Every structure is written in C-alpha cells, then in structure tokens.
Amino acid sequence: MASAEPADPTPIGSSNASTGPTPAGPVPSSFPAEPVLAEIVRSGFIEGAHRGRLVLLDADGSIRLAVGDVHAPMLPRSSNKPMQATGLLDAGLDLTGAELALAAASHAGEPFHVDGVRKILAGVGLDESALRTPPSLPLDDDARHAELFAGSAPRPIYSDCSGKHAAMLAVCVRNGWDVAGYLDPEHPVQRIIRDAIERLAGEQIAYDAVDGCGAPLLGLSLVGLASAFRACVTAPFGTNAHKVADAMRTHPEYVAGTQQLDTLAMRAVSGLLSKSGAEAVHAAALPDGRALAFKISDGSKRAKPVILAEALRRLDVRSEILDQLGTLPLLGGGSVIGGIRAAF
Incomplete structure (x- = not known):
C-alpha cells in the first residue's frame, strides 16, 4: 500500500537558483546517522534496517517518546496538507465534505478523485488547464x-x-488574486498558508523548499x-482546523485512495487523522490529542505501516x-520466513 506522494526532484540545499530552497534556520552539513526504526528479519537474521526519527505526544502535548533528534528541521512533504487546507479556509475557501478532504489529499487518481478536482475548478469558472501540477498518471493501479x-x-x-492546487486556485478566484502566480511563496494564498502552519505547529518555519x-x-x-x-483534532468545533480534520476523517477515501495507507488507517481507528x-x-x-510523527531516513515507504502500527500501539x-x-x-520459496518489524 504505497504512499501517494511524488518524489522531490531537488536535493535540499541545492545551489540551483531556479529551485529556490532557502534555509530559515540552521541546516546540518551532512545527514546524521539516526536510530533504527524498523528491521528486516529473514530466517532469524537481521539483513537490513530502516533508520529515522519518531515522536509520540500525549494528549496534553507533552512528549511520551522521542527517537532521534525530534527537534531538528525536516520536510513534512504532503503531511503538511491538513494545515495547508486550514490556511485555505482561513483565506476564504468555500468547500465542505469530500471536496474539502480532497483539498487536503494526496489522491490516487481514481475516477471519483478526478471528478472532484474538476468540480472544485468548475465552481470558480476554471478547468484543469489552470493547474500547475506536473503531468502525471494516476497512482492507483486500476486507474x-x-x-x-x-x-x-x-x-x-x-x-x-x-486537489490542493485546485483549492488554491479557488481561493485566488474568490479573492480576486492573481491565478497564474499562485505558487509564488510571496503570493497572498501562500502567505496565509504559512501563517496557518506556524500557528498550528506552534513554531516558526525551519526551512523553505519546493x-x-x-x-x-x-x-x-x-x-x-x-x-x-x-491542534487540528483538538480545535474547537466549527473552527477551520476542526472542519479539515472532520472532512478528512469522514471521507478518508478522498484523502488517499481506496487501497492507500491513510485511508485504511483512518477506517481502522475511529477518529484517527x-x-x-x-x-x-x-x-x-x-x-483526545495523542499524536505522532516520523520520518524514515532513506525515504523507503515499505516500513511505514509497521512503524505507524507500533507507534499507535x-x-x-x-x-x-x-x-494486519x-x-x-x-517470503522464501513461497513460505513466510520472516518479516519487517518495528525496532523502537
């Protein structure tokens, strides 16, 4: 069950001015060795490992468990989307239900996802030609x-x-903002998103990238x-952060896809975002506010379900x-002879 996010084509700290990554704080000169989060065990032999960082928060926001340097800068990638969608509501986005979930999604390109994106765009008089997302094929195998x-x-x-881009465009049209430049970091829609992320995270942005x-x-x-x-799940009823969390939890298939990890996890655990x-x-x-976040150093997705399940446990x-x-x-010779296990 693969995660549905594109790879970042630009290394952090690249000197290529066209990509525009800019440090907002101290950045390590090399990638540190990090603790093991998961092990690959074959016939009782540990043949590999996935390293990374992980933090668990109790309901009151205090740290229950920290593995590695959980205060160091990292790039959340699409895990930022609930907060981005909150910022879009702050800016006047007029979406609810499945369409709001799609605004916070990394969707798999199934037909109902594509139809939802078209509906968001059509609601403000646009079509897919306004999108500045890279051309892709659906992530879902059947689609x-x-x-x-x-x-x-x-x-x-x-x-x-x-879905996120369509929602950004919808906000621009409703506010009379420039549509063509909606991805510029200084564009009003991006400034409002930045404010929302900092407010919800309780810290300043540590690094700017693309x-x-x-x-x-x-x-x-x-x-x-x-x-x-x-902050999203404990926000008062009716607030924008609460609306995003509720939309995502009510319509998990729009957040990812029918066979994707986020959808399966939210269906398995009541109230999980x-x-x-x-x-x-x-x-x-x-x-109740218990929360977790982790990053596997090598970027491999295969251990994510194991680490997520153990973190929730x-x-x-x-x-x-x-x-499950x-x-x-x-497998070895068609029989189960080992597995990937959590190691924290």
Missing part, C-alpha cells in the same frame, strides 16, 4: 492501467496534489508536525485491522 490502455498521456489533473508538485514546502521539526496534527508525506514521512493524531491504540496493516511478511 493508471485504464488510462494507459485508453492511450491517455500524463495530465496535471492526475497529480496526487491536484515540493514535488511545485508548491512551497515549509519545513518543521517532528515535534512541530505532531503538534500541528494535535492520518496523512502521509513523500520520502517516508507520516503524521497522525487521535481525537505505544499510544495505547488497539485494532485488529491495524495489527502492521504485519509485513518476507
């Missing part, structure tokens, strides 16, 4: 194969971030990311479906 067999080429609307979809990517610490998710990010980032929060969550998500067997 992608259908498009390929039909002879379709990659299109911006199939990007997993097209995400795979071309939108501004705002770096936080893992503590800040988990705190932002906690969950959002993946590229390069193996994940954040989640429970209705450490937060006292029990679910048979979650246990957290079991990744390894």
Whole structure:
C-alpha cells in the first residue's frame, strides 16, 4: 500500500537558483546517522534496517517518546496538507465534505478523485488547464492501467496534489488574486498558508523548499508536525482546523485512495487523522490529542505501516485491522520466513 506522494526532484540545499530552497534556520552539513526504526528479519537474521526519527505526544502535548533528534528541521512533504487546507479556509475557501478532504489529499487518481478536482475548478469558472501540477498518471493501479490502455498521456489533473492546487486556485478566484502566480511563496494564498502552519505547529518555519508538485514546502521539526496534527483534532468545533480534520476523517477515501495507507488507517481507528508525506514521512493524531510523527531516513515507504502500527500501539491504540496493516511478511520459496518489524 504505497504512499501517494511524488518524489522531490531537488536535493535540499541545492545551489540551483531556479529551485529556490532557502534555509530559515540552521541546516546540518551532512545527514546524521539516526536510530533504527524498523528491521528486516529473514530466517532469524537481521539483513537490513530502516533508520529515522519518531515522536509520540500525549494528549496534553507533552512528549511520551522521542527517537532521534525530534527537534531538528525536516520536510513534512504532503503531511503538511491538513494545515495547508486550514490556511485555505482561513483565506476564504468555500468547500465542505469530500471536496474539502480532497483539498487536503494526496489522491490516487481514481475516477471519483478526478471528478472532484474538476468540480472544485468548475465552481470558480476554471478547468484543469489552470493547474500547475506536473503531468502525471494516476497512482492507483486500476486507474493508471485504464488510462494507459485508453492511450491517455500524463495530465496535471492526475497529480496526487491536484486537489490542493485546485483549492488554491479557488481561493485566488474568490479573492480576486492573481491565478497564474499562485505558487509564488510571496503570493497572498501562500502567505496565509504559512501563517496557518506556524500557528498550528506552534513554531516558526525551519526551512523553505519546493515540493514535488511545485508548491512551497515549509519545513518543521517532528515535534512541530505532531503538534500541528494535535491542534487540528483538538480545535474547537466549527473552527477551520476542526472542519479539515472532520472532512478528512469522514471521507478518508478522498484523502488517499481506496487501497492507500491513510485511508485504511483512518477506517481502522475511529477518529484517527492520518496523512502521509513523500520520502517516508507520516503524521497522525487521535481525537483526545495523542499524536505522532516520523520520518524514515532513506525515504523507503515499505516500513511505514509497521512503524505507524507500533507507534499507535505505544499510544495505547488497539485494532485488529491495524495489527494486519502492521504485519509485513518476507517470503522464501513461497513460505513466510520472516518479516519487517518495528525496532523502537
């Protein structure tokens, strides 16, 4: 069950001026060795490991568990989307229900996702030609194969971030702001999103970069990311952060896809808010404010379900479906001879 985020084409700290990553604070000169979060065990032998950082927050926001440097800057990638969608509501976005969930989504390009993006755009008199997402094919296997067999080429609307971009464009039209330049970090819509992320995270942006979809990517610490998710689920009823969290939890299939990790996790655990990010980032929060965030150093997504399941178990969550998500067997000769296990 792959996460639905595009890879970032630009290394952090690149000197290429066209990409525009800018440090907003201290940035390490090299990637540090980090603790092991998951191990690959074959026939009782540990043949590999995934390292990273992880933080668990109690309901009151205090740190229950910290693995690695959870205060260091990191790039949340699409895990920032609930906070971005909150900022869009702050700016006047007029979406509810499934369409609001789609504004916070990394969708898999299934037909109902694509139809939803078209509906958001049509609501403000635009079509998909206004999107500045990179041309893509659907991430969902069935949807992608259908498009390929039909002879379709990659299109911006199939990007997993097209819901977020459509919502940004809708805000621009409603406020009379420039549509063509909506991805500029100094554009009003991006400034409002920045303010929302800092408010919900309780910290200043640690690093400015460019995400795979071309939108501004705002770096936080893992503590800040988990705190932002906690702020969304504990926000008072009727506030914009609460509206986003409710839309995502009510319509999880719009947040990711019918077979994606976020959708399956939110269906498995009542009230869970969950959002993946590229390069193996994940954040989640429970209705009472317990929250988690982690980043796997090598960007591999295969251990994410195992780490997410163990992190929720450490937060006292029990679910048979979650246990199934957290079991990744390894095969040898067609038989199970090992698996990937959490190691924190």
